[in-house]
Amino acid sequence: MSLSAADRDAFLAESHVAGIAVARRADHRGPLNVPVWYWRGDDGDLRVFTGADSLKARLVGRAGRFTLLVQRTEPTYRYVSVEGPVVGSAPTTSEDVATVAARYLPPDRARAYVERTGATGDPSEGLVTFRMRPEQWYAADLGAL
Structure with missing residues (x-):
């Protein structure tokens, strides 16, 4: 069964690992298809960060768009697949790292992750954040098993 826009947004607000395909x-x-942590900004755009010199970053930069597949694999099986253009990229800031760490890690581990990553927004730090504007959505809950 298709998900409503409200159900889709609520699902994306949960902390699932996504697969990015580019x-x-x-x-x-x-396509390259690897797991990533993601978050959604107040503007509705989806964000991911990665090493600025990584294959993922080079391919996203060249393609100018990517797809995220966010899924839950236990009953009920649910997924959201969203594709769109990259509408921004910038050096990853410590705020970016703190936002994603808070979504995926317990507070003590999140603090350590932010400190270890040390992102300051300085391009020499070696991380880049990509911002994707959703254009195409596919979302469903396949029901109780």
């Missing part, structure tokens, strides 16, 4: 060059290989 096109490669036309080299007859499938």
Whole structure:
């Protein structure tokens, strides 16, 4: 059964690990598809950060868009798949790191993660945050098993 926009938004507000998929060059290989932590800004855009020199960052920068698949694998199986253009990228700040750490880690581990990451928004830190504006949605709850 399709999810309503309100149900979809509520599901995305939960702390699920997402799979990011981004096109490669036309080299007859499938897209890169790897797990990421994500968060949604007050503007509705979805955000992820990664190493600025990573394959993921290079492919997202080149493609200019990506897909996130967020899923729950225990009953009831539910997913949201969202695709859209990158509408911003910037060096990752300590606020970005703190936001995502608070979503996924207990408070004591979140603080340690932020301190270890040390992101300051300085491009030399080596992390980049991508902001994606959702365009295409696919969302469903496949019911109780």
